Amino acid sequence: MANLRELTKKDELLCGGHRACAGCAAPIIVRQALKAVDTPVVVGCATGCLEVTTTIYPFTSWRVPFIHNAFENSAATVSGVEAAYRALKKKGKITRDIQFIAFGGDGGTYDIGFQSLSGAMERGHDMVYICYDNEAYMNTGIQRSSATPKGASTTTSPAGKVIPGKVQFRKDLTAVMAAHKIPYVAQAVPSYWNDFITKVQKALAVEGPAFINVLAPCRLGWQFDPAETIDIMRGAAETCFWPLYEVEKGVWKVTHKPREKKPVRGWLEKQGRFRHLFRPENEHIIEEIQADIDRNWEALLARSGAA
Amino acid sequence: MSKRVAITGNEAVAQAMRQINPDVVAAYPITPQTEIVQIFSSFVADGDVDTEFVTVESEHSAMSATIGASAAGARAMTATSSQGLALMWEVLYVAAGLRLPIVAPVVNRALSAPINIHCDHSDTMGARDSGWVQLYSENAQEAYDNLIQAVRIAEHADVQLPIMVTMDGFIVSHGMENAELLDDEVVRGFIGQRTPKHWLLDVDSPATFGALDFADWYFEHRRQLADAQTYVKGVVLEVAKEFAKISGRDYDLFEAYRLDDADFAVVVLNSAAGTAKAVVDDLRKQGVKAGLLKIRLFRPFPHEEMVAALAGKKAIAVLDRADGLSTMGGPVFVDVRSAMYDAPGPKMVNYIYGLGGRDVDTEQIAGVYWDLARIAETGKITSPVTYLGVRE
Amino acid sequence: MSANAKAKEKGWKDVPIGGLILEAGSSEKYETGDWRTYRPVWDQDKCKHCMICWIYCPDSCILVREGKMIGIDYEHCKGCGICAHECPAKCIDMRLETELQAEGAAAGAGAGSASGATSGGEAGGK
Numbered sequence: 001m002a003n004l005r006e007l008t009k010k011d012e013l014l015c016g017g018h019r020a021c022a023g024c025a026a027p028i029i030v031r032q033a034l035k036a037v038d039t040p041v042v043v044g045c046a047t048g049c050l051e052v053t054t055t056i057y058p059f060t061s062w063r064v065p066f067i068h069n070a071f072e073n074s075a076a077t078v079s080g081v082e083a084a085y086r087a088l089k090k091k092g093k094i095t096r097d098i099q100f101i102a103f104g105g106d107g108g109t110y111d112i113g114f115q116s117l118s119g120a121m122e123r124g125h126d127m128v129y130i131c132y133d134n135e136a137y138m139n140t141g142i143q144r145s146s147a148t149p150k151g152a153s154t155t156t157s158p159a160g161k162v163i164p165g166k167v168q169f170r171k172d173l174t175a176v177m178a179a180h181k182i183p184y185v186a187q188a189v190p191s192y193w194n195d196f197i198t199k200v201q202k203a204l205a206v207e208g209p210a211f212i213n214v215l216a217p218c219r220l221g222w223q224f225d226p227a228e229t230i231d232i233m234r235g236a237a238e239t240c241f242w243p244l245y246e247v248e249k250g251v252w253k254v255t256h257k258p259r260e261k262k263p264v265r266g267w268l269e270k271q272g273r274f275r276h277l278f279r280p281e282n283e284h285i286i287e288e289i290q291a292d293i294d295r296n297w298e299a300l301l302a303r304s305g306a307a
Numbered sequence: 308m309s310k311r312v313a314i315t316g317n318e319a320v321a322q323a324m325r326q327i328n329p330d331v332v333a334a335y336p337i338t339p340q341t342e343i344v345q346i347f348s349s350f351v352a353d354g355d356v357d358t359e360f361v362t363v364e365s366e367h368s369a370m371s372a373t374i375g376a377s378a379a380g381a382r383a384m385t386a387t388s389s390q391g392l393a394l395m396w397e398v399l400y401v402a403a404g405l406r407l408p409i410v411a412p413v414v415n416r417a418l419s420a421p422i423n424i425h426c427d428h429s430d431t432m433g434a435r436d437s438g439w440v441q442l443y444s445e446n447a448q449e450a451y452d453n454l455i456q457a458v459r460i461a462e463h464a465d466v467q468l469p470i471m472v473t474m475d476g477f478i479v480s481h482g483m484e485n486a487e488l489l490d491d492e493v494v495r496g497f498i499g500q501r502t503p504k505h506w507l508l509d510v511d512s513p514a515t516f517g518a519l520d521f522a523d524w525y526f527e528h529r530r531q532l533a534d535a536q537t538y539v540k541g542v543v544l545e546v547a548k549e550f551a552k553i554s555g556r557d558y559d560l561f562e563a564y565r566l567d568d569a570d571f572a573v574v575v576l577n578s579a580a581g582t583a584k585a586v587v588d589d590l591r592k593q594g595v596k597a598g599l600l601k602i603r604l605f606r607p608f609p610h611e612e613m614v615a616a617l618a619g620k621k622a623i624a625v626l627d628r629a630d631g632l633s634t635m636g637g638p639v640f641v642d643v644r645s646a647m648y649d650a651p652g653p654k655m656v657n658y659i660y661g662l663g664g665r666d667v668d669t670e671q672i673a674g675v676y677w678d679l680a681r682i683a684e685t686g687k688i689t690s691p692v693t694y695l696g697v698r699e
Numbered sequence: 700m701s702a703n704a705k706a707k708e709k710g711w712k713d714v715p716i717g718g719l720i721l722e723a724g725s726s727e728k729y730e731t732g733d734w735r736t737y738r739p740v741w742d743q744d745k746c747k748h749c750m751i752c753w754i755y756c757p758d759s760c761i762l763v764r765e766g767k768m769i770g771i772d773y774e775h776c777k778g779c780g781i782c783a784h785e786c787p788a789k790c791i792d793m794r795l796e797t798e799l800q801a802e803g804a805a806a807g808a809g810a811g812s813a814s815g816a817t818s819g820g821e822a823g824g825k
Binding site for chain 1 (some may be wrong): 714
């Protein structure tokens, strides 16, 4: 359980002057995640919005050691860093305890970087992988990814005359990572900062790999007022579009059960990427999305023994 | 005490890696490199090395993890072949761009398609412009010696570049030869400790590795990379000199075999040089002034020294075990010919040979020398690029 | 001269190899405050110092000392409006920069330029 005033006393490890869009969720996620750290931390990051906006030479927003290698290898790169740490510690060249966090967007995590992530998790490196999932390739201009939800219009799944946005449902990566049987897996949003920071603390505390999937609304790609970033994330949790839960040593637990599960319709309505779904001929897609959410939520509750 | 052993190229390379005792090795098996990974794994399992061995799920991750480890401050190695090196292609450039002194043995194997597990140089030739230093090795002894020297070259303050040390797949990697291995302590004394100036795990001086350059900085950083290449030659020679003291074996940028007074020169890399040397000896007995230049340092290309060694020859043939597919010859030919452009001009021709493990024999190489003699006599080149040993 | 322009006076021999950035947190020297259309104006009297704006700010712009908010870093604030939207006490107003600047000019105080000024406290800080 984190206390906000206490957290303000910790160093700000991501500073201003980065060039993320106004209202971007990614730096909020990073700031909160780094507030969970008590020891020195080394950060790795996949190519993507977070990396390009925070490390434009000669400026870096990172006050911690930071490495970017390429798009698909954030997890592999940090696994090498972590292996080096173990080797150098064994030889007495490093004496302090260091934590490792790898960041990646949904492109670098769900798609092109999935193999690297899966391998690093299976090998058991002591690192926390945090995906900031903005549900499309935002850095290259809003192309669909396997994290893009059904119905969303992107530049490669545009809402057209015959195809109404992305046809497929999104990949449930959090569950896929849970299937790796690693010690800790969670899903979070920074709107529930306490829930998220507590999850990062747990993830850091476990020995071995941990994975946290964090929804990261992109005001440009999702098309909403940047002031509403936190609100949109909150809505994702309240509708159970993005339920907040954790899988700790194989035990599934819902960490935030909305008092009243809100219909997804209102949440979709706030985002331009779903605008076309409200045409009469596409209304059925909203129903399909709702049905999918309901099914997943019930399954999650059942898995958590909370049904 | 050094000892003479019967050993394969892969075993010799694995032994060198054991003696180097890297902090981190991240590698993925691929024929014909697999044995290196297997043998090294047994060293790890038996506690013969202190290495953190990262058994990655692909070559891309092998190179990525090696980059992470090297940036972190560790002495880091990987090893690969062919498709594996091709899969690393993207991050090879990152390793060089980040100026990380990674050392990687590469066992030369042909690239698909058609898939083929045998030797040619198309894999490492494809990586020749990545910024990696490339040392080629004729036999197991050279692969072993080059690998040990590579650590010193890569980590030299003026260089700070990754190095690949190549040897021919199967021909050398699996062929049993006599070689002399140095004493463990001698190797460890020779390579010393890695002392990076800036390292990621230095948490008290947090640095950002792999930042984004726009057009205002990319050129400057690439210019630095080009500058580093100019120091490689000197460092290679300096390290060779020191290595001679512990091994009694002399190394240079290339080996000039009976080249000084030769009229006809063949330029070749790796194991075919052994075959060619036998041909040179034979031709010399017949009164033909044949000579050989075997390139050791191919990247950066020691053009000045090579021009000095080849100037005044009557005719030169460059043997490429990779095709450039440019219709103007293989990659070694293109470089050698370009280097020789300003030299008083011997006639130059190219032979593409040995693709996909096709044997090259003494008769074929002797034929190359006879071609050179004919070219010198007539002044005419009928075929600038010849495919040697292919069925017509 | 801006930090960016100053850096560009350097040639390839003058910078660390490998594209390394050795100065942690150097982006503080890069101002993003001039991206702003709306400026968050903080009413100190209404503020409950709950730190909600601080935990949600994407640009690390809520200045806090000893558990209390002391101002907003206008050098880096991009004016996203998250702080105003999330503030439970409604003590942050988003005001048009152009209007505030016109008011500032009219008052002749020179305060409230698009960037560089800090509301209620010192610039920078952690």
